Ligand SMILES: Nc1ncnc2c1ncn2[C@@H]1O[C@H](COP(=O)(O)OP(=O)(O)O)[C@@H](O)[C@H]1O
């Protein structure tokens with residue numbers, strides 16, 4: 001059985017996973033996995049090197065390596081509680097790591113505050129929505145466009161035009177004047193994507209962006225991500241929709257209990273027995 005088949009089951013909690021946790025913690029990508037990762041490091045615009053984070057007694061991340069390249073969609077997958085959102089927080093500066101480095105364009109940005117990282121071209125969306133509810137869709141995105149224009153003149157268009165373009169791009173042009181808190185969650189997520197795009201990022205991190213979208217919206221969204229990658233953007237995607245992940249990601253990293261369990265092309269990762277065990281734990 002492929003892990004693609006597990007997507008309909010949705011989120012798998014740690015309590016459903018098999019065996020002894022310490023046993024799982026001892027699993028590291030090795031051999032071909034490390035070679036495949038290493039081959040990406042030289043071209044990486046964003047790198048995570050040996051990152052570790054503990055929350056009290058919980059080791060949320062341990063020795064995590066990751067490389068994100070321009071013009072591709074890199075997937076980050078793993079069961080609930082694996083550490084994916086924590087890793088996004090480390091990359092964007094919302095969570096200070098205990099160990100390791102985050103490297104952007106060859107520079108160690110580990111000590112930079114989130115807004116400084118954003119200025120360097122890093123944008124994200126949140127698993128838990130972070131839109132301004134009482135503002136319209138347009139105002140939400142305009143805020144980001146204005147901030148980004150104040151940083152640099154990467155785009156000669158007005159902030160208003162940048163915002164309109166970003167809103168149209170994610171397919172919610174018709175909703176521009178609606179309050180953000182009036183939208184269903186899937187479309188509110190698209191507001192976050194538009195807001196991220198309005199900052200003209202070079203790296204875009206998406207934390208479960210398609211949850212709440214219907215099937216047609218998901219397909220359109222996946223096509224948008226493919227198009228953004230074609231235009232040169234580096235995307236890092238956390239996503240539970242395995243069909244989408246397998247179809248659009250060039251390379252995958254699999255986290256389990258805060259450690260990398262596997263890394264490789266979707267085909268290689270899908271065929272990995274340890275990955276299948278992590279996803280299909282209740283059946284092992
Ligand atoms: N701020 C926090 N304080 C304490 N524990 C946290 C915090 N954030 C995350 N965790 C814990 O860290 C682990 C990883 O969580 P998270 O990064 O949200 O996983 P994922 O996004 O893969 O579902 C979980 O055990 C979670 O309970």
Ligand SMILES: [Mg+2]
Nearest residue numbers: 084085086127
């Ligand atoms: Mg998460």
